[in-house]
Every structure is written in C-alpha cells, then in structure tokens.
Amino acid sequence: MFRGAARLVVRVAGWLLTPLILIIAAAIGAVVGLVATTSLSPNAALGVTVVLALVAAAIALRLWTRLLKERPMLRHTLAMTTEGIPETELVERLVHPSGSAGHDAE
Secondary structure (H helix, E strand, O other): OHHHHHHHHHHHHHHHHHHHHHHHHHHHHHHHHHHHHOOOOOHHHHHHHHHHHHHHHHHHHHHHHHHOOOOHHHHHOOOOOOOOOOOOOHHHHHHOOOOOOOOOOO
C-alpha cells in the first residue's frame, strides 16, 4: 500500500515537471526581455518580452523532450511518453490496482 502510494507521488511529481520546466523557462525569457529592453518604448518592450518568453519555453520543451527520448530509464521511472505526457495505462493501474474498479457498471 505504502509502496504504491509512494510510486504514485513520484510519478505525479514527474508529470508536473514538464509544465514546471516550461513555466520557469518562460519566466527566465521574460526577465531577459525586460532587462534587455529598458531603452525601448513600453509597447515594444512588451512585445520583445513576450517573444523571448515564448522562445525560451519552446527551447526548453525541445530540450526536455530530447532528454526524455534519450533516457528511457527516466521515461520509465516517470511513466511518461517521449512527448512528456503521462502514460494512461500506468495511471489506471496506479489508481485502480485491482483492475476491476470502475468497470463494474458494464
């Protein structure tokens, strides 16, 4: 029981890594944009900041998916696909270990 709960906590934390990495990368890109555009007009600075945040998030997503593709053990531990999406069959097994829960209505 405890082992299954611990595994579920680790995997849920792993699944939250993808959005967390993208949020942090976008924030770093936005800060770089704000620092780099101090001499521009407010509208231009906002545009540059948004673009840099999106570029940083896209780069982070590319690097994260590359890491998941190159490290099958990491992917297996976190129960994720190469795209950073949780594997649904493992989610079902963790939530309903007996395999019969949720199917007794049929």
